[in-house]
Amino acid sequence: MPTTQHSPQGHGHAHSLAQGHALDRSEAKDSTENGGEAGNMPNLSTLSLDELKQLDRDPEFFDDFIEEMSVVQHLNEELDSMMNQVENISRENESKGSHLVELKRRLSDDYTALKTLGEKCDQLNKKYLKKSEEYAPQHMRELLQIAASNADADCDRHVEHFLNGKIDVQTFLNTYQSSKKISAERKAKEERLGTQLSALERAGI
Incomplete structure (x- = not known):
């Protein structure tokens, strides 16, 4: 049976093909791993030589080139989002501050009204205590005694005026009887x- 022989040239060609496939797989792997970075970083290879020179000389062109980068655009979006959040928080704080000022004003008004009401209650309480003292039974008895004593003094004064000739008989009788009647009424009330x-007091009240 004939034996198949492989020449040295065939072995070298196969080895070269194997290395080529391995290199292609390695480049494909590197391309996959760096795909994210390539999407974020500027692709300078797409620029012409004139554009590269302009990129180096013209700051405005450089800034525009940077602004078009996806990573920069993403950062700008995040910055805008954070600024919006700060503005919202600021508005909320301002609204809460205004509400707090209104609550403080209402509290101050309520305190003033309560203080005024307390002063009025204190005045009314003093008046009540004064009236209570005035209409207390023992105080009323003392007032009746004073009134009866004043009426008796009026009677004595009328008699003195009549005896000194300062008033006539009819005037004396009218004034004397009136004062005597008042004295008798006051004494009767004081006695009751x-x-x-x-x-x-005997009942312990």
Whole structure:
């Protein structure tokens, strides 16, 4: 049976093909791994020589070239988003600050109204205590005693005026009887009130 023989030239050609395939796979891998960076970085290879020179000489052209980079555009978008957030937070704080000022104003008004009401209540309480003292049974009895004593003093003064000839008989009778009547009424009321107070004291009230 004949034996197939491989020449040295055939072996060299196969080895070269294998190396070529391996190199292609390596380049494809590098291209895949660096694909993200290529999308973000400027592709200078697409520029002409004149454009590269202009890029070096013209700052405005350079800035425009940089602005067109996707990574720069992404950063600008993030910056715009953060600025919008800051503006929203600022508006919210301003709104809350205005609301807080309004609450402080209302609290101040309520405090003023409450203070005024408290002063009025204090005045009314003092008036009530004063009236309570004036209409207290013991105080009323003292007032009746004073009124009866004043009426008796008026009676004595009318008698003195009549005896000194300062008033006539009819005037004397009218004024004397009026003062005497007042004195009798005050004494009667004072006596009844005294009796009631004594009864209350005995009852322990």
